[in-house]
Amino acid sequence: MPSYKQRCMVCKNSYVLVKSSRQKFVTCIDCEMIYVKKPIENKKMAEIFDIPVDWYMENYFLRSIRYQYGRWGTLTERQLEAFKKAVEDMKKEKAKK
Numbered sequence: 001m002p003s004y005k006q007r008c009m010v011c012k013n014s015y016v017l018v019k020s021s022r023q024k025f026v027t028c029i030d031c032e033m034i035y036v037k038k039p040i041e042n043k044k045m046a047e048i049f050d051i052p053v054d055w056y057m058e059n060y061f062l063r064s065i066r067y068q069y070g071r072w073g074t075l076t077e078r079q080l081e082a083f084k085k086a087v088e089d090m091k092k093e094k095a096k097k
Ligand SMILES: [Zn+2]
Pocket: 008, 009, 010, 011, 012, 013, 014, 027, 028, 029, 030, 031
C-alpha cells in the first residue's frame, strides 16, 4: 500500500504520513506527545512507561501504546507484553551504539 498524507484528527492542523491502512486514528506526533507526557497515577504502569521521552519520539509502536494508555487509561495484557518486549529490544539496540 502506498503511503499518503492525512490531516491529524486531533489538531486538524499538521499532516501525518500514513503508512498502514491499519492506522485508523491518525494523529501527529505533537498531539500524541501530549498524552505521552501526561503523568501516570498508577505506580505499576508509571514504572513500565518510565523510559526516555526520546524513545517515544523515535519509536511509533512505543508511542502508540503510551498514547493509548494516556488517552483511555487502559491496555490489554497483550499490548502490555508487546510494549515491554519493544522496550527490551530498544535497550539492546541502544546498548550496541
Ligand atoms: Zn495533531
